[in-house]
Amino acid sequence: MxxxxxxxxxxxxxxxxxxxxxxxxxxxxxxxxxxxxxxxxxxxxxxxxxxxxxxxxxxxxxxxxxxxxxxxxxxxxxxxxxxxxxxxxxxxxxxxxxxxxxxxxxxxxxxLLSKAPSEFNTQSSFETYMQTARSQRLARQVMKLFPNSKLSLDLSQITQNVNANHPLKTEKYTGIINVGVLKPTGNTDTLSISEKVGGDMAGGAITPRATYIKRVLENNGFTQEKRNSMSNYYLGIYMPDNAQVMSDFPKNFSFTSPYPMENQDEGMNGIVQIFLAKLK
Known part of the structure; x- marks a missing residue:
């Protein structure tokens, strides 16, 4: 140095x-x-x-x-x-x-770095991260949309890599709602929340994206009153919001330079995973 x-x-x-x-x-x-x-x-x-x-x-x-x-x-x-x-x-x-x-x-x-749920060992450390990390600003707005649902590290880890080729498998939860696949109604936009927020709007201003998520939720019957009533639901979230995710790097990896390096830096991660579920 x-x-x-x-x-x-x-x-x-x-x-x-x-x-x-x-x-x-x-x-x-x-x-x-x-x-x-x-x-x-x-x-x-x-x-x-x-x-x-x-x-x-x-x-x-x-x-x-x-x-x-x-x-x-x-x-x-x-x-x-x-x-x-x-x-x-x-x-x-x-x-x-x-x-x-x-x-x-x-x-x-x-x-701008982010952590995946799989990188956490305790609920408390996950909650602290979600409430303080810059990369979780949009995730915090999503949590506010479900004020009485409890953020869950366990559910976040289970749903972290769910996609069309890797369906959700769990014997612990029931009544599972994949918020990310919800689409707006009554207009020509056919993109789901995950596709829109993690694609077209990825990395953009927080408020317009949070507003979009709220509108799609309400389009699908998740009014504020309904969301307020979901106190028996747990919330699983994985939203790096265009940051680089440390778990995408090799184990024990550390950057050799503060400057971007073509042979070290990984791509931005725009994945949007939002799940609600109740314990069986």
Whole structure:
């Protein structure tokens, strides 16, 4: 590890910040188009309150990340740039919507990572994670839609990998409701909640997606009154929300660099699993 002092006149936003960066080759670069993972999801470090996004030529400030507190950022390209004899890694990024694009110093951002239910051993640790992790912001809105249903690690683990080729198998639960397969009624949209929220709307703003889920629920008879009455149901959720999922990596894997690496980073995970069930 080396100490990198960010003090580039007229370019760096923090003139007195010292950060630690991995040693990186001067010819380091990352190109999402050449990477099997595609764009790599990042989020602003919790300690960063302000940071400029520049035009690609690094001559004009065009945005400040402080004005986009709810956005994640997708790194499409990275390279080492040298200014005033000091080198640093810069990212070409785009926002959730794709409307905000530009160049930013890598030190402002950190990988957006998520955990699968299978990575937890206790209910309490799972609940803490679901209530605090940035990647679970949409999941928290789903939980609010079922205020009296209890979040269950066990059900979340059982339903984590359910799909058309791997049907749900359990002798513990009954009255199982696969919320993810519900579709809207009365319009031309034929996509299920999982397909819409994890596909067309993946990685987007939280509120529109939560509103969509609520509307589809109500289309299918799950009114607020009905949802409030489901206190005897458990809730199983697995929603990485476009983060990279650590269980998708090899066992005991750890990143060798804070920067995106074509031979290490995995793809974004947009899976949406939402199940309700009662104990037998």
């Amino acid at each position: 080396i100490g990198l002092v960010v003090a580039v006149a007229g370019i760096a936003a923090f003139s007195t910040t010292t950060v630690h960066a991995s040693k990186i080759s001067s010819n380091y670069s990352f190109n999402a188009e050449k990477s099997g993972a595609g764009s790599v999801p990042y989020t602003v470090k919790s300690s960063v309150k302000s940071g400029y996004i520049w035009n690609y030529s690094h001559t004009k400030k065009i945005h400040n990340i402080k004005n986009y507190p709810n956005s994640n950022w997708y790194v499409n390209y990275a390279s080492v740039k040298k200014y005033n004899q000091k080198s640093a890694v810069y990212y070409r990024i785009s926002s959730n919507s794709g409307n905000v694009k530009g160049l930013i110093w890598s030190g402002y951002l950190t990988r």
